[in-house]
Amino acid sequence: MNWKPNTFSKFANDANVRGVFFQVVLIATLVFFFFWLTDNTLTNLSNQGKSLGFAFLSGTAGFQISQTFGTWLFDYQVGTSTYLDVYFIGIANTLLVAVLGIVAATVIGFTLGIMRLSNNIVFRAFATTYIEMLRNIPILLQLFFWYFAVLRSLPGKRDKLEIIPDLIGVNITGLYLPAPVPQEGFVYSVIAFALAILLTFGVKQYAKRVQAQTGKITPVFLIGTALVISIPLITFLATNSPLDWNTPEFKDSGPMLRRGYQSGSGMILVPELIAVWLALSLYTAAFIAEIVRAGILAVSQGQTEAASALGIRPNYTLRLVVIPQAMRVIIPPLTSQYLNITKNSSLAVAIAYPELVSVFAGTALNQVGKEIEMIFMMMMVYLTVSLLTAAFMNWYNDRVKLVER
Amino acid sequence: MVSNGTRKERATATNNESAFIRQEDAPILPPPITSAGVAGWLNDNIFASMLDFSTLGAAVKSILMAIFTAFVAYIFFDQVYGLLDFAIFSAVWQDPEEQKRQVCWTIEQGGKLPNGWHGACWPYIIAKTKFILYGAYPNESLWRVNSTYLLGAILLVWVMIDRLPYRKLVGAVLLTIYPIFATVMLTGGGFGLSQFSVGVNTIIGLALISLGRAGKMGWITGPFLDLSKMAGVAGWFFIFFAAALVSVGVDFDLSKVDTRDWGGLLITLVVATTAIVVSLPLGILLALGRRSSLPVARTLSIIFIEFWRGVPLITVLFMASVMIPLFMPEGVNFDSLLRALIGVTLWQSAYMAEVIRGGLQAIDKGQYEGADAVGLSYWQSMRLIILPQALTRVLPGIVNTIISVFKDTSLVSIVGLFDLLGATQATIADAAWSTPVQASTGYLVVALIFFVFCFGMSRYSMYIERKLDRGH
Numbered sequence: 001m002n003w004k005p006n007t008f009s010k011f012a013n014d015a016n017v018r019g020v021f022f023q024v025v026l027i028a029t030l031v032f033f034f035f036w037l038t039d040n041t042l043t044n045l046s047n048q049g050k051s052l053g054f055a056f057l058s059g060t061a062g063f064q065i066s067q068t069f070g071t072w073l074f075d076y077q078v079g080t081s082t083y084l085d086v087y088f089i090g091i092a093n094t095l096l097v098a099v100l101g102i103v104a105a106t107v108i109g110f111t112l113g114i115m116r117l118s119n120n121i122v123f124r125a126f127a128t129t130y131i132e133m134l135r136n137i138p139i140l141l142q143l144f145f146w147y148f149a150v151l152r153s154l155p156g157k158r159d160k161l162e163i164i165p166d167l168i169g170v171n172i173t174g175l176y177l178p179a180p181v182p183q184e185g186f187v188y189s190v191i192a193f194a195l196a197i198l199l200t201f202g203v204k205q206y207a208k209r210v211q212a213q214t215g216k217i218t219p220v221f222l223i224g225t226a227l228v229i230s231i232p233l234i235t236f237l238a239t240n241s242p243l244d245w246n247t248p249e250f251k252d253s254g255p256m257l258r259r260g261y262q263s264g265s266g267m268i269l270v271p272e273l274i275a276v277w278l279a280l281s282l283y284t285a286a287f288i289a290e291i292v293r294a295g296i297l298a299v300s301q302g303q304t305e306a307a308s309a310l311g312i313r314p315n316y317t318l319r320l321v322v323i324p325q326a327m328r329v330i331i332p333p334l335t336s337q338y339l340n341i342t343k344n345s346s347l348a349v350a351i352a353y354p355e356l357v358s359v360f361a362g363t364a365l366n367q368v369g370k371e372i373e374m375i376f377m378m379m380m381v382y383l384t385v386s387l388l389t390a391a392f393m394n395w396y397n398d399r400v401k402l403v404e405r
Numbered sequence: 406m407v408s409n410g411t412r413k414e415r416a417t418a419t420n421n422e423s424a425f426i427r428q429e430d431a432p433i434l435p436p437p438i439t440s441a442g443v444a445g446w447l448n449d450n451i452f453a454s455m456l457d458f459s460t461l462g463a464a465v466k467s468i469l470m471a472i473f474t475a476f477v478a479y480i481f482f483d484q485v486y487g488l489l490d491f492a493i494f495s496a497v498w499q500d501p502e503e504q505k506r507q508v509c510w511t512i513e514q515g516g517k518l519p520n521g522w523h524g525a526c527w528p529y530i531i532a533k534t535k536f537i538l539y540g541a542y543p544n545e546s547l548w549r550v551n552s553t554y555l556l557g558a559i560l561l562v563w564v565m566i567d568r569l570p571y572r573k574l575v576g577a578v579l580l581t582i583y584p585i586f587a588t589v590m591l592t593g594g595g596f597g598l599s600q601f602s603v604g605v606n607t608i609i610g611l612a613l614i615s616l617g618r619a620g621k622m623g624w625i626t627g628p629f630l631d632l633s634k635m636a637g638v639a640g641w642f643f644i645f646f647a648a649a650l651v652s653v654g655v656d657f658d659l660s661k662v663d664t665r666d667w668g669g670l671l672i673t674l675v676v677a678t679t680a681i682v683v684s685l686p687l688g689i690l691l692a693l694g695r696r697s698s699l700p701v702a703r704t705l706s707i708i709f710i711e712f713w714r715g716v717p718l719i720t721v722l723f724m725a726s727v728m729i730p731l732f733m734p735e736g737v738n739f740d741s742l743l744r745a746l747i748g749v750t751l752w753q754s755a756y757m758a759e760v761i762r763g764g765l766q767a768i769d770k771g772q773y774e775g776a777d778a779v780g781l782s783y784w785q786s787m788r789l790i791i792l793p794q795a796l797t798r799v800l801p802g803i804v805n806t807i808i809s810v811f812k813d814t815s816l817v818s819i820v821g822l823f824d825l826l827g828a829t830q831a832t833i834a835d836a837a838w839s840t841p842v843q844a845s846t847g848y849l850v851v852a853l854i855f856f857v858f859c860f861g862m863s864r865y866s867m868y869i870e871r872k873l874d875r876g877h
Contacts, residue, residue, distance in 0.1 A: 023701035030705070037732045044731045115477075121450035122474050126481045136859035137852045138812040140819075141826055145852075148833070149844040343717035350819050361723055371727045379716045379724070386715035 041372070056368045057084040063363055065089060065354045066270055069096045086364050090356035091381055097276050097355060098342040104281035105341060106334075109288025116293050127289065135286040140347055142283055147275035147351045154271075158259040160250055167247060171261070175274055176248035179267035183242035192235035193228070200224035272353035276345065284341050288334060295330035296322070328400050335393050342385055356381060491842075492849060495524030505532075509840040525846045526838070533832040537850065540668010540823045546660060549590045550671055557583065557678075565865070580682065581645065585652045591675070592664070595656035603654070606647035613640030631782070664742040668823035670854065672742070676814040676824065680749045681807050687750070688757025689796075693787060695758065696765050706758070713755035718816050721748045726820045745817045753810050760802040764795030797873055804866035808859045815855075826851055 011017060045051065061083050065071050070089035074081070116127035134142070152172065155161050160169040160176075169176050200223070207218035236243070248266025251259050261268075299322050307317040349358035361378045365371065435441070439448045448456075451474065455467040497518070500508045509526035510516025530537070539550060560579040563569050588594070617637015619625050625633045667675070694706030713721070725748030729739055739747075768791055776786030796803070818827025829847045832838070 019699050023699050026701055026705070040734050041731045043735065044733075047735070119450065119453055120470075120474060122478045122481070126477050129481070129485075132860065133856070136808075136812075136856045136863070138815040138826065138855055140815045141848060141851055141855065144826070144830065145845075145848045149848055152844070153841060346717040346719040347816070347819075349719060357717075357719055357723065361720070365727075371731065375720065375724050375728060379720055382717055382720065383712065383715040387711070390711075 050369065052372065054373055056370050056373070057087070058082050059368070061086050061364065061367070063367065065359060065363075066272070067268065068093050068270060068273065068354055070354065083364055083368065087356075087360050087377065089354065090358070090360040093353070093359070094342070094345050094355040094381070097273065097280065097345040097348065097353070098338075100277050101280035101284065101341045101345065102338050104277065105284040105288055105337070108281060108285035109337075110292050112285060112289035113292025113296070116289060117296060131286045131289050134283055135290075139279055139283045139344055140350060143275060143279040143347055143351060146278045147271065151271045151275055158252075158256070160261070169248065169250065169261070172271065173261065173268070174271050175269040176250075176261050177267045177269070178248065179246040181244040181246050183244055185239045185242040188239050189232050189236040189242070193232040196228045196231040199231070200227050203227070270353070272348065272351050275351055276348040276353050276355075279347075280341050280344055284337055284344075287337050287340075291330055291333045291337065292326075295326040298329045299325045331396060331400070332393060335389055335396075339386055339389050343382060346382075491523060491845070492525050495522065496527055497524060498527050500528035500531075505529075506836075506838045506840050506843075509838075509842060514841075523842065525849060526840055526842050527846070529832075529838040529840070529843060529846060530850055532838070533829075533835075533847075536669060536832055537825065537828050538669045539671050540828050541666040542662060542668065542671065543660070543666065546593075546662060549593075549659065553587045553590045554674075556586070584682070585649050588653055589657060589659070591662065591667070591671075592653075593657075593659040593661035594653050595659070595661065596653050598651065598654035603647050603650050606643045606650065610640045610643030610647060613637065613643060616640070664740050667742065669828040670825050672817070672822055672824040672827075673811075673814050675742070676746060676749055676817060676822075677807075677811045679746050680753045680810050680814070683750045684754035684757045684810075685803075687754035688761050689792065691754060691758035692761035692765055695762055710755045710758050713752050714759065716752075718749070718752055718813055719819060721752045722816060722820045724748065741820065741822060745820060745822055749810070749814065749817070753806070756806050756809075757803070760799050760806050761795065763802060764797075764799035765791065767798055768794055800873065801866050801870050804862055804869070808862050811858060811862070812855060825854060 059082060060079055061081055062078060064078060065076055065086070068089075070076070070092035073092050074085050074089050076085060076089055112127045112130060115123040116131065118124055118127075155171045157171060157173055160171045162169045167178055200220075203218070203223055204220050207220045210216055210218055246266055248268075249262040251262060253259070303321050303325065304317055307321045308314070312320065345355055346357040348355045349362060352358055356378055361374055365374050368374070436445070438444050455470040455474070457463040457467050497509050502508070505528075507516045508528055509518070511518045511520050511522050513520050535544070535547075539547060542550060557579075560575055560583060563575045564572055564579060569575075613636040616625070616633045617640060620630050620633030620637065691706050691710055694702045695710060697703050697706070722745055725744045726741060729744045729747065733739065772790055772794065773786070776790040781789065814824060815826040817824050818830065821827075823831060829851050833844050833847045
C-alpha cells in the first residue's frame with residue numbers, strides 16, 4: 001500500500017466522529033419517517049372530516065355496560081355518564097381481574113411448583129401433567145373453553161345449581177353470593193383491623209429487639225394472626241354485629257319471566273369475569289410453578305447442609321436460609337408473570353367482559369371514532385402499569401442482590 | 406491401663422472358652438422390605454411422607470398428607486379418565502346416515518344417544534377438517550398450500566438434522582428463496598411487473614456490488630474501504646429485492662387467492678413463521694442497539710423495546726388494524742393479514758431483543774476486549790465473536806419466545822382473521838352441527854394441534870440445550 005494517512009482519513013476513522021455521523025443519520029431517518037406518518041395521518045383525517053382532540057371525553061356515553069365492579073364503583077348511568085367514566089370503568093375492571101388473577105395464580109402456582117419437587121409421585125405426576133398441558137395451549141383457547149364450553153353448560157336463567165343452599169348458587173347468568181351490607185358502627189371494626197395490623201408490626205419490632213438482646217425467639221406469626229383475628233372480631237361483636245348480609249333471592253314460582261335470581265339481591269360475579277379469572281389464573285399458575293421450582297432448585301444443597309451444621313432446626317432452615325435465597329431467583333420472573341396477567345386480561349375483549357380494551361377501545365371507539373386518541377389512552381394505561389412494575393423490580397433487585405466485593 | 410488389661414483378659418477367655426464361633430459368612434439378607442422392590446418404590450415415592458406416627462404432630466401431618474394424596478390422585482385419574490372417555494370411549498365416530506347434528510344428540514334432545522351422554526362428536530370435526538386447516542382457501546388450489554408445507558418441512562428438517570450436508574446452504578434457501586416461493590404459491594403471485602422499479606433496483610444493486618468489488622480489488626483505500634464493503638453487501642439486498650419483485654410480479658398462471666380466503670392452520674403458520682423469521686434479525690439489531698455506546702441508538706432501542714413490551718398484543722393488533730390505514734398515504738391499502746403481521750412482528754421483536762440482550766450480557770467482558778485487541782471492527786467482532794456465543798447461550802430462551810409467539814398468533818382471531826382458533830370458533834357457530842358437545846370437541850382439536858407444536862418445540866429446545874452444553 002502506498003497510501004499515507006492524511007488529516008481527512010484520521011478524521012473519518014475516528015470512532016467518535018463515526019458515532020456522531022451514524023446517529024445523525026439515524027435521527028434524520030426517524031424524523032423523516034415520523035414526519036411522513038404524521039403528514040399521512042393528518043391528510044387521511046382531514047379527508048374523513050375528523051380532527052384531533054380530547055373533547056369527546058366529556059360527551060355522554062349512550063350504551064349499556066354489564067353490571068360489574070367498575071360500573072358499581074363509578075355509578076354508571078346510560079345517558080349521564082361520560083366517556084371519561086367509561087375509561088375509568090374499563091381501568092377498574094381490568095385491575096380487578098388482574099388482582100384476582102394474581103392472587104389465585106400465585107397460590108396455585110406455588111402449590112404446584114412445590115408439588116412438582118415432591119417425593120410423592122402422585123403430586124409430581126399431577127403437577128407435571130398440569131404444567132405441561134396448560135402452558136402449551138394458548139390462553140385464548142382456554143378462555144374460550146371456560147366461557148363457551150364450561151360456563152355455557154350451566155343451568156339456564158330460570159334454574160340454578162346450588163353450591164351452598166340459599167347462600168351461594170350459580171347459573172348461566174353468573175355466580176350469586178351474599179353481599180355484605182355494612183350498618184352504622186361497622187367502621188369501628190375496620191379501625192380495629194387497622195390497629196391490629198399496626199400492633200403486629202409493633203410486636204415484630206419488639207421481638208427483633210428481644211432476640212437481639214437475649215436470643216429468644218418470639219412466635220410473631222402466631223401472635224400476629226391472633227391479634228389480627230381477635231381484635232376486629234371482639235370489636236365487631238361488642239358493637240352489636242353491625243353487618244347485614246343481602247342474600248341472593250331466587251324465585252321458582254310466579255310468572256315465568258320473573259323466575260330465577262332477582263336483580264338487586266346479593267352480589268353477582270358475571271360469567272365473563274369468572275371465565276377470565278379461571279383462564280388467567282390457571283394458565284399463569286403453570287408458569288409460576290416452573291419459576292418456583294427453578295427458584296428452589298437454584299439454592300444449593302450446601303446451604304441446607306451448612307445450616308444444619310450450624311444447628312439450625314429444619315423449619316428455620318427453610319424460613320431463614322432456603323426461602324430468602326429462592327425468593328431472590330423467583331421474584332424477578334414472578335413480577336413479569338404478574339405483568340403478563342395484567343396484559344393478558346385484555347383478552348377478555350374476546351368474550352365481552354367490560355374491561356379497558358373491550359369497553360373503551362371497542363364499544364366506545366365504535367361510537368366516537370377517535371382512533372388515535374383512544375388507542376393512545378388505552379396503551380398509556382398498560383404502559384404505566386408496566387413501567388411502575390419495572391421500577392419496583394429495579395428497586396427490589398437493588399435491595400436483594402448479592403453484595404459482592 | 407487397668408481396664409485395658411481386663412478387656413484383654415476377657416477376650417482371651419472368650420476365645421478359649423467360647424461355645425460358638427461363626428466359621429462362615431453370615432447369609433446375605435434381602436434388603437428391608439421398605440427399600441426394595443415394589444414396596445420400596447411405593448415407600449420412596451408415595452408413603453415416605455405419611456408413615457411417621459412417632460408424635461401427635463407427626464401423626465396429624467401424616468394423616469393430612471395421606472388424605473391430600475388420595476384427593477390429588479382422585480382428581481388426577483378422574484380428569485385423565487374424563488378426557489379419554491370424552492375423546493375416545495364415549496365419542497361418536499361415524500355419521501353413516503348423514504344426520505349431521507342429530508348423530509350427536511341424546512334422546513332428550515331428539516337423537517338416539519342415551520340421556521346424560523357426554524362425548525366428542527368426531528363427524529363434526531371430519532366435516533370441518535378442511536375449514537379448520539385451510540379456511541375458505543379454494544379446494545382446487547389446496548395442492549399449492551400442501552406443497553408449500555411439504556417443501557418447508559423438508560428444508561426445516563434438513564437444517565435441523567446435524568448429519569446432513571449443505572445445512573448452511575439449505576438454511577439460506579429457507580430464509581431467502583423459500584419465502585418468495587411461499588408467497589407466490591399461496592397468493593397466486595402475478596401482482597404485476599413494474600419494469601421501472603425492478604430496473605432501478607437491479608441497477609443500484611449492480612452499482613453497489615461493483616463498488617464492493619472495487620474495494621476488494623484494492624482500488625478503493627483508506628477511510629472509504631469500509632463504506633465500499635458495506636455497499637457490496639447492500640448491493641446483494643437490492644438484487645435480491647429485484648428478484649423478489651420479478652418473482653411475485655410474473656404471472657405463473659396460478660389462480661389468485663385473496664388473503665381473506667386464507668384461514669385455519671394456514672394463517673397460524675404464516676403469521677407465526679413470518680413473525681419468528683423477521684423478529685430474529687430485528688431483535689438482534691435492537692439488542693445490539695440497547696447495548697451500544699451510542700446514546701441515540703441506545704435510547705431509541707430502549708424506547709422501542711419498552712414500549713412494545715409494555716402493551717398487550719391485543720392492543721397492538723387493534724392499533725395495527727385501526728391505525729395503519731391512517732398512517733399510510735392515500736391509495737396504499739394493506740389487507741388485514743398484512744396489518745396483523747406487522748403488529749405481531751414488531752411486538753415479537755421487542756421480546757426477542759430482550760432475550761438476546763440477556764445472552765450479550767452473559768458474555769465475558771474479555772471476549773469483547775479480545776475482539777478489540779485483534780483489531781476487529783465493531784461489526785466483525787459482533788458477527789464473528791460475540792453473537793455466535795450469545796445466540797448459542799440463549800437458544801432455549803429464543804425457542805421459548807418462539808413457542809409463545811406461536812400460541813399468541815391465536816389472538817389475531819380477535820381482529821377478524823380466521824386462524825386455527827378463529828376458524829374453529831366459526832365452525833362452532835354452525836347450526837348444522839349444533840350440539841352441546843360441539844364447542845368442547847372443537848376446542849379439543851385445536852388444543853391438541855397447539856399442544857403438539859408447542860410441546861414438540863420445547864422438547865427440541867431441551868435436546869439442543871443438552872447438545873450445546875459444554876459442561877461448565
